[in-house]
Amino acid sequence: MSETAKLTYGGAINAALARSLDQMPETLLFGEDVALPGGVFGVTRGLRKAYGERVFDTPISETAMLGAAVGAAIMGRRPIVEIMWADFMLVAFDQIVNQAANVRYVSEGRLSAPMTIRTQQGNAPGACAQHSQNLEALLLHVPGIRVAMPVQAQDAYDLTLSAVACDDPVVVIENRTLYAGAKAEVQIGGQIAPIGGHRLRRAGDDITVVTWGAITSSVEAAVDATGVSADVIEAVWLNPFDTEAVLASVRRTGRLLVVHEANLTGGFGAEVVARVTESGVPLKTPPKRVGAKDSRIPAAVQLAREVLPQTDEIAAALKAMTR
Amino acid sequence: MSQELADLHAMWRIRVLEETILRLRLDGDVVGSVHLENGQEAIAVGACRRLRKQDAVFSTYRGHGWALARGVPPEKILAELLYRRTGVNGGRGGSAHFSAPEYGFYGENSIVGAGAPIAVGAALAAKFDGSGRVALTVFGDGAMNQGGVTEAMNLAAAMDLPVVFVCENNKYSELTPINDMVRNPDLSARAHALGIPAVRIDGNDPAEVAAAVGLAVTTAEHGRGPTFIEAATRRITGHYIGDAQTYRPAGELEADEKNEPLVRLGQKLGEAQAQKAEQRARDEIAAATERALAAPLTDPSTAREHLYV
Ligand SMILES: Cc1ncc(C[n+]2csc(CCOP(=O)(O)OP(=O)(O)O)c2C)c(N)n1
Ligand SMILES: [Mg+2]
Numbered sequence: 001m002s003e004t005a006k007l008t009y010g011g012a013i014n015a016a017l018a019r020s021l022d023q024m025p026e027t028l029l030f031g032e033d034v035a036l037p038g039g040v041f042g043v044t045r046g047l048r049k050a051y052g053e054r055v056f057d058t059p060i061s062e063t064a065m066l067g068a069a070v071g072a073a074i075m076g077r078r079p080i081v082e083i084m085w086a087d088f089m090l091v092a093f094d095q096i097v098n099q100a101a102n103v104r105y106v107s108e109g110r111l112s113a114p115m116t117i118r119t120q121q122g123n124a125p126g127a128c129a130q131h132s133q134n135l136e137a138l139l140l141h142v143p144g145i146r147v148a149m150p151v152q153a154q155d156a157y158d159l160t161l162s163a164v165a166c167d168d169p170v171v172v173i174e175n176r177t178l179y180a181g182a183k184a185e186v187q188i189g190g191q192i193a194p195i196g197g198h199r200l201r202r203a204g205d206d207i208t209v210v211t212w213g214a215i216t217s218s219v220e221a222a223v224d225a226t227g228v229s230a231d232v233i234e235a236v237w238l239n240p241f242d243t244e245a246v247l248a249s250v251r252r253t254g255r256l257l258v259v260h261e262a263n264l265t266g267g268f269g270a271e272v273v274a275r276v277t278e279s280g281v282p283l284k285t286p287p288k289r290v291g292a293k294d295s296r297i298p299a300a301v302q303l304a305r306e307v308l309p310q311t312d313e314i315a316a317a318l319k320a321m322t323r
Numbered sequence: 324m325s326q327e328l329a330d331l332h333a334m335w336r337i338r339v340l341e342e343t344i345l346r347l348r349l350d351g352d353v354v355g356s357v358h359l360e361n362g363q364e365a366i367a368v369g370a371c372r373r374l375r376k377q378d379a380v381f382s383t384y385r386g387h388g389w390a391l392a393r394g395v396p397p398e399k400i401l402a403e404l405l406y407r408r409t410g411v412n413g414g415r416g417g418s419a420h421f422s423a424p425e426y427g428f429y430g431e432n433s434i435v436g437a438g439a440p441i442a443v444g445a446a447l448a449a450k451f452d453g454s455g456r457v458a459l460t461v462f463g464d465g466a467m468n469q470g471g472v473t474e475a476m477n478l479a480a481a482m483d484l485p486v487v488f489v490c491e492n493n494k495y496s497e498l499t500p501i502n503d504m505v506r507n508p509d510l511s512a513r514a515h516a517l518g519i520p521a522v523r524i525d526g527n528d529p530a531e532v533a534a535a536v537g538l539a540v541t542t543a544e545h546g547r548g549p550t551f552i553e554a555a556t557r558r559i560t561g562h563y564i565g566d567a568q569t570y571r572p573a574g575e576l577e578a579d580e581k582n583e584p585l586v587r588l589g590q591k592l593g594e595a596q597a598q599k600a601e602q603r604a605r606d607e608i609a610a611a612t613e614r615a616l617a618a619p620l621t622d623p624s625t626a627r628e629h630l631y632v
Contacts, residue, residue, distance in 0.1 A: 037498035037570055059468035059504040060435050060496055091434065091471065126355020128384075128420035130433040295627050299417020300406035301354060306626035 002190035010043045010179035012153040012186050013118070016160035017044065017080065019188070021051040024078055027164060029055045031065065031082030031118075040084060041120075041179045062088055066095035066117070073113040073169075074103060080164060086121035086135045086173060093138075100169040101144030114167045118160070120174040122214055122261055123308055125301050132297035132304075134213070134262035139171055140239055140271070146170040146195055147238040149212045153184040155199065155236050161192045170195065175214040198242040204229030206322045207255040210246055210272050212238060215261045215309060222314035228322050238268060243275050250276050254284040255321050259314055264291035285321050290314055328596055330529040331588045333372070334364040335604035337388035338585055340397050341560075343612050344387065344404060344418070348564050352616070353404045357418045358385045362527075362559035365584035366461070366491055367392040369532025373540055374459060379429045379445045381438035381460040384419035385491075386431035389461065393428040397608050401615035409618040413625070435496075436462060436469030439488065443475045446484035446543075457543040459487040459536070465496025467510050473517075476549065480517045485543030487536060488514065488551045491526060493558045498570045514551030526554025527584040559583050 007015060020027045029035075029047060035057040038045030048055040058065050062083060069079035083089045089096065096117070103113040123132040139147050146168055150156040156174065163170035201216065202209075202223050211219045212235040223230045231249045235241060250256050256276050258269035269289040276287060295307040324332075341361050347353040360367070363385070371392035374380065382389040390400055395411060403410030403421045410416075411423040422430030429445065432438040442460035449456035466472055467490060479486040490510055494501055502508050514521035520542070524531045532554060539550035557579040561568050568576065580586070589597035 032496070033498045040497060057499050057503065060465045061468045061470065063470050064468075088434065091437075091469070124355065126353070126417060128355075128417050128433050129415075130420060131356070293627060295630060296415075298415040298626060299355065299420065300414030300621055302406060302620055302623045303414060303626040306623045 002187055004185050005188050006183040007153050007157070007186045008179065008183050009153045009156050009181055010041060011183070012157040013043050013160055013174065014045065014047070015186070015188055016157045017047060018050065020080065020161060020164040021047065021054060024164065026076060027054065027078045027080060028072060029080045030058050032058055032060055032084055034082050039082065041176055043179060044082070062092035063095060066092045067099065069115045069117070070095055070099045070103065070113050073115040074111050078114050078164060080116045080118060083117055083119040085131055086119045087130050087133050089117070089119060089135070096139070096145065096169070097142050101142050104168060105144060112167050113169050115169050116163045117169070117171045118174065119171065120176045122175050122177070123297055123304055124177050126299055127297070128299045129296045134260070134292070136173060136238055137262055137266055137268050140268050144169070145239065147173065148195070148236060149173045149238060150236055151175070151178065151214060151216050151234065153186050157186050157188060158193060159236060162195045165192050166195050173213070177214060196237050196240040196242065198245050199234040199236055200231065201234050202230055202232035204231050204253070206230065206253055207257060207318065208233065208246065208249040208253045209257045209259060209318070210235060211259040212236065213261055215259060218309070218311040219259050219314055221311050222318055225311070226315050226318050228318045230318065246272065246276060247279050247281055250281050250283070254282060256283065256287040257290065257317055257321060258287070259290045259309060261308060262291055263294050264289055265294050267291050288317055288321060290317055327530070327588060327592060328600060330368055331585065331592060331597060332600040332603060333368040333392060334529065334585050334588070335601045336397070336607065337364040337367065337391055339604045339608040340387060340391055340400065343401065343608055345564060347401075347405065353418065355417065357564050358562065359560045359564070360385045360388045360558065362579060362583045363491055363493060363556045364388055365529040366489065366526045366532050366554045366556060369529035370459060370461070370489060370536040373533050373537040374427065374457070376427060377454050378427055378457045378459060378540070379442070380427060381429050381442040381445070381458065382431050383435070383438065383462055383466070384431050384433045385463075387418070390421070390423060390426070390428045393423075394426045395423045395428055396611065398611035398614045399423065401612055402618050405615055406620055407615060407618040408621045409615065410621070413621040436466040436472040438462060439466070439472045439475035440478070442486055443479045443484055446479060446486045447482070449485055455544065457485045457487060457540050459489060461489040461491060463496060464490060464492040464494065464501040464510060465504070466490070467513065468504060473513065476514060476519060476551065477517050479549040480519050483546060483548035486549040487539040487543060488519070488549060489536070490551070490553045491556055492553055493556050495558070495562065495570070497562045498566070500570070511551055511553040519549050519551045521551035521553065523553045523555065526556035527582060527587060529584065529588070557583070
């Protein structure tokens, strides 16, 4: 039964977690400060009270947290682990890349690891270099791990549920600048969708823009400001990635721009461009990527602005490509 | 000036620096996450007065005071947080990740526990470079649960490396009490188990800290390897600015405020002396703040410099 509620992005995730804990008794929810304090961003507030010891706080031990998730998942639990910042998953990358990702494949399907890693990434004004990175490409290089990146409250709700219900490891990458934003109408209680798919944020004829993460709003702003007729495809799922949707759009527009906050080199934008060019879809102009300028991220706001993609840079690319 | 008065003055310098940073943050001159060490000043002050020029400090994000105690001028710290050209790293590091190696401050770290293995490496280098360097790494109680810290301690122990591990046990890791996250609240027991001499001290007493660190430095200097110091303290401020601290039991903060190092030593030395120490610190930091604010912002066109040689 579906109904609507006015929720923030953070509230939508909270609602999805509550529903998961409610309807899937095998779920566990744990991480640093998630239970009694309700999360450093308040996203898990109230869940400990409502669901008791299935929701618990952990020591600052990412390796133990993620390894325990793998082990519990193998045994039939459905752990949801919060890694407070994507930067911190690096101290435990082994448990994701060597362990979780391998469980199903090397056991010839005898084992599986239905676990969800919730994390959040990206720069916010003043954040230091170790709290600012966009690391999705590292995960997307690892077959066996699914990756979702919701930006809107509805997607945060839907994707979280799809991730939890998925029988493989899924990393849901959130964004802390969105948690406490404006409330939106969110459909709750509907059917849980399978993983995958994209969202069309703008529809147009002259260019296809593929983007994901919080920078999607900069892309929308650039499209609106320039008046360029663009398809804006938000890849809310990066693995599986909806290549077909992108190809269908580019076939029509003949132009491709990919925008991400992550560094340009080795970013997933390169993969999107490669898939489109390899498909042989005719292009009217060379494809282009806009991303961070291959840099560490400085704490200084005026320096960070230089290295991170800005709306005017996206707008300039839109105009130059459609001129 | 007596050692006690010098300690009190040094602690006041940190307190006023932190108060100033808080004000700048609330006014919007400093942005982003800022972690203050109010209440924990005695550890930085007591430790740094026993370190020598050649020694290297590796702190956490809660490191403004450690940098100051190491001799970094307050103006350069404030300018860093204000993203000025005159900041120690021109604003690249910011509040949580700056360094000033010319003062023996090898930097803050915003990954919990990550400084410990790096400090072990600095000590490893000392084994070969003839510097006589002792590496001191400071981290919180919560960091003890980060695997890398135990790995670092064991490596230092196995190789008899000149490292001082200082654990600032302020009872909380962010919003979670450490005692809920361990079975044995004696964190020094882990060091003992690795064969590292370990002491538990009153981290709100700069003299006690200085004595423990002094002994640790001597031990390290003589090739007898690492020491672990668990310094009990309390932060009398939130984990970050804006932390409502609802996780604290009623009355705890009030009790901690009575036992904090500036109050304690101030009472011992008497109001007249304490006030003088405070005023000197206030005058110095106020002037430093003015200069830091007057300095030009780092030029954005330099943003991509220093990525490679
Ligand atoms: C690897 C890693 N995990 C989590 C965090 C988030 N975090 C920052 S500070 C902190 C608490 C640290 O507590 P403690 O070690 O006791 O130091 P304190 O802040 O109390 O000085 C946490 C969990 C982080 N920065 N790095
Ligand atoms: Mg602590």
